[in-house]
Amino acid sequence: MRQLAFALLAGLMPAIAQDLTITNARIVAGNGTVIERGSIVVRGGKIASVAAGAPASTAGRVIDAKGMSAMPGFIDGHRHINTGPNEKAQMQALLEAGYTTILSGGGPAEGNITLRDHIEQGVINGPRIIPSGRVALNLTPDAARAEIRKLAAQGVKFTGEISLTPIPGPSEKEIETLKAIVDEGKKAGVVIQVHAVSSSAMLAAVDAGVPLLVHLPNKDWVSKEAAAKVAAAGTKVLGTVGFGTPVFGVFATDNQARFRDGKQWPQGIVDGVRLGEEAGYMPVNARTIWDAGAVLGYCTDTTYDPLAGLDHELKILNAMFSMQDLVKMMGPNTASYIQMGDQLGTLEPGKLADIILLDGNPMEGYWNWLRTKLVVKGGKVVVEKL
Secondary structure, eight states: OHHHHHHHHHHHGGGSOOOEEEEEEEEEOSSSOEEEEEEEEEETTEEEEEEESSOSSOOSEEEEOTTOEEEEOEEEEEEOOOOSTTHHHHHHHHHHHTEEEEEESSOOHHHHHHHHHHHHTTSSOOOEEEOOBOOOTTSOHHHHHHHHHHHHHTTOOEEEEEEOOOSSOOOHHHHHHHHHHHHHHHHHTOEEEEEOOSHHHHHHHHHTTOOEESSOOOSSOOOHHHHHHHHHHTOEEEOOTTTTSOBOSSSOSSOOOBOTTSSBTTTTSTTOOSSOTHHHHHHHHHHHHHHTTOOEEOOOOOOSOHHHHHHHHHHHHTTTOOHHHHHHIIIIIHHHHTTOTTTSSSOOTTSBOOEEEESSOTTTOGGGGGOEEEEEETTEEEEEOO
16 A cells, blocks of 8 residues: 555656756846846746846755756647657657657657657657647548547547648648638637648648648748748748758768758658758748748757757758747747647746756857757756766
8 A cells, every 4th residue: 555655746846847046147048038147936837037136035946057047848839749769868868869749740649648648748858749630631521620629529629730731732622621621620629730831831731721730842942922921821830941961970970961860861851852852941931931920940850869950950940040049949839839839948937847958059050049058848857967
């Protein structure tokens, strides 16, 4: 009986948020504010105060940041994850790269739920997992509605990416089913995410009332007029700008250009034009969408090493965006995309205490975003390499 009670208590421990105080930190709050030397006080897993200088009073353990930079924990709005034999190592690697929240890229929902539960129950260490579930467009509208209701019954709040035919564009049947999915999602409380990788597919998704796009178009250039339509509709988009650019030194050290699954670049690009043009389309389209005023968030859409994926995505974003832009993109914009803008994305009182410490100034260059030394998730220290 005593052993059972201990086991139950151990299972609850990860859910118990701790009080915490971080002092002597450069605070990049994510809302445009940078405090060169300040403190963050956490009580009950939420941020109680963010201020210049020393705190009026401390709470719990006090950590001296020694001039390191505090930022909101990273959010990946679209990464393919699931339960499995390697989940412990994979989730730990995500935390150590600085990620505290992951929106699953596509299910299956049952595996996502199991992974989330393993983390929440303390079986493994890991970021906050938001499950998603698959819904296919080859279903009838009524069958697709039933799949949405099934996800809602499982407590799943997001579909995985629903793919629209990019070239020449989605069929009438696809759009009919998609409209039924969007309508049922509104009724059931399930947010619809669509994979639209051409301008024609993107605009068709917007016309169908889709709220979230997991990719920028990578088959053609997005016009200013199309970007303005996305922005006016309030449709939110994830960047994935590194999709078409070659990866080096991740899968092998032979200096050969590879796609993100380790296959030869550009031949390995999924549904690619076989010339590597995606590498040009996506970064430029990201800037076009951004300049139109649409909400553009961050994701990697990868399965390989999280730190390498972070490096790759930031490296490409760096060509088109300032560090101030990236702070907004990775923080409040991505939090808004995952429907948690009121809880995550900035270091402000009342928000969940998802905080990372970086050994360097993130405003000086993206490379300092790769130097995570401390990760706090919901007020609990989950990675410590001070």
